[in-house]
Amino acid sequence: MSNNKVRLAVGLDLGSTNTRMVICVLENDGIRFLGHGEAPSTGWSRGRLNDQEALTESIRFATQEAERRAQVSPEAVVLGIGGPNVSGINSRGLYEFGRKRQIEIDDLRYAVELAAKVRLEDDRLVLQVCPQDFTLDGRAGYRNPRGIACARLEANVHVVTASAQEHQALLTAVHEAHLAAEESVFEAVAGAYASVLPEDRARGVCVVDIGAQSTHIAIYEGDALMLATTLPIAGDHFTRDISYILKANYDDAEHLKREYGWALSGLTSDHSVIELPSPEGRAPREVFRSTLNEILEARAEELLGHVYDEIRRVGMEQSLLEGVVLTGGGALLNGMCDIAERVLNCQVRNGLAIGIEDWPEELDTPIWATAAGLAMYSGRLKLKSEWKRSVGGLSALMR
Numbered sequence: 001m002s003n004n005k006v007r008l009a010v011g012l013d014l015g016s017t018n019t020r021m022v023i024c025v026l027e028n029d030g031i032r033f034l035g036h037g038e039a040p041s042t043g044w045s046r047g048r049l050n051d052q053e054a055l056t057e058s059i060r061f062a063t064q065e066a067e068r069r070a071q072v073s074p075e076a077v078v079l080g081i082g083g084p085n086v087s088g089i090n091s092r093g094l095y096e097f098g099r100k101r102q103i104e105i106d107d108l109r110y111a112v113e114l115a116a117k118v119r120l121e122d123d124r125l126v127l128q129v130c131p132q133d134f135t136l137d138g139r140a141g142y143r144n145p146r147g148i149a150c151a152r153l154e155a156n157v158h159v160v161t162a163s164a165q166e167h168q169a170l171l172t173a174v175h176e177a178h179l180a181a182e183e184s185v186f187e188a189v190a191g192a193y194a195s196v197l198p199e200d201r202a203r204g205v206c207v208v209d210i211g212a213q214s215t216h217i218a219i220y221e222g223d224a225l226m227l228a229t230t231l232p233i234a235g236d237h238f239t240r241d242i243s244y245i246l247k248a249n250y251d252d253a254e255h256l257k258r259e260y261g262w263a264l265s266g267l268t269s270d271h272s273v274i275e276l277p278s279p280e281g282r283a284p285r286e287v288f289r290s291t292l293n294e295i296l297e298a299r300a301e302e303l304l305g306h307v308y309d310e311i312r313r314v315g316m317e318q319s320l321l322e323g324v325v326l327t328g329g330g331a332l333l334n335g336m337c338d339i340a341e342r343v344l345n346c347q348v349r350n351g352l353a354i355g356i357e358d359w360p361e362e363l364d365t366p367i368w369a370t371a372a373g374l375a376m377y378s379g380r381l382k383l384k385s386e387w388k389r390s391v392g393g394l395s396a397l398m399r
């Protein structure tokens with residue numbers, strides 16, 4: 001397939017354990033899957049990039065695999081960014097007309113631009129600006145006030161920021177892999193873009209992307225991003241707890257977690273026994289499966305307790321009508337949805353990519369939601385008109 005005849009939409013998920021790429025093609029008003037690639041990534045430590053060359057090599061391997069499957073060679077990608085360096089803040093921009101007149105689309109854009117001019121600490125950059133609503137002459141809550149007359153327009157936005165140094169390192173790794181970066185998107189926002197419909201965002205939803213070394217949160221209400229933040233607790237902590245308490249090495253602890261672990265004790269037999277891997281020359285050891293599950297349950301409760309604190313911080317604890325959506329590798333832990341419903345007191349489901357034609361069944365997992373969302377975002381950037389999977393609403397003002 002020649003690249004000159006198609007419009008490619010490519011997402012690149014720079015995970016701390018794996019790099020994933022999804023290649024799609026835009027056709028009419030939709031998007032169709034072409035291929036994917038995945039490669040181990042060893043360039044990260046505690047959610048931060050510490051080996052740029054290793055990441056570049058991982059991107060190259062993932063790209064080669066995706067190209068082989070898709071039979072096309074992408075030139076540009078939308079890449080995901082996360083880790084402890086990403087955070088969000090609310091900001092307000094005031095635009096006074098001097099006299100009362102009808103609001104035009106350029107007025108809304110200008111008010112949003114004013115709100116985006118936040119004072120940042122050193123080594124911080126604005127990653128995304130997400131409009132929430134507008135206030136007209138002191139009256140709040142307008143979602144799209146175009147055509148309404150007022151003299152004083154205020155834009156309320158959520159500004160997602162990141163470390164400039166970290167962001168530049170990611171861009172350099174992508175460029176050295178011979179790819180251009182169309183845009184950088186917060187990973188939880190990308191996960192929401194793939195797995196949550198616009199009408200669900202409007203009714204209130206929280207996306208929790210549980211990665212290996214950090215957890216990302218995006219909370220929506222009325223199609224507006226209310227909060228974007230990162231937690232330092234993730235899947236790696238679950239494995240380390242098992243390793244420390246059961247005296248197993250890290251790889252064996254990871255195997256135990258995936259093979260036998262449940263995040264909610266009581267869902268398996270309390271008296272079943274599992275064999276612990278032992279060093280060569282030592283007798284096999286055994287432990288009750290309930291002990292393993294208690295370790296995982298304690299860490300899951302801690303993580304989800306912090307998630308609930310973030311939900312309460314924006315006053316959404318009783319407003320998530322569409323509940324919580326889990327993405328990332330941490331969502332695959334058995335019983336994670338069950339314990340999340342208990343702690344967060346709302347419905348919880350796994351986030352799966354929807355809206356991509358020919359999406360393969362093997363990728364129908366929360367692990368691939370972020371890469372899918374990044375590809376869909378890439379497609380949106382290439383379309384002149386809004387398509388069915390568009391963010392729409394307030395966020396569309398920024399494009």
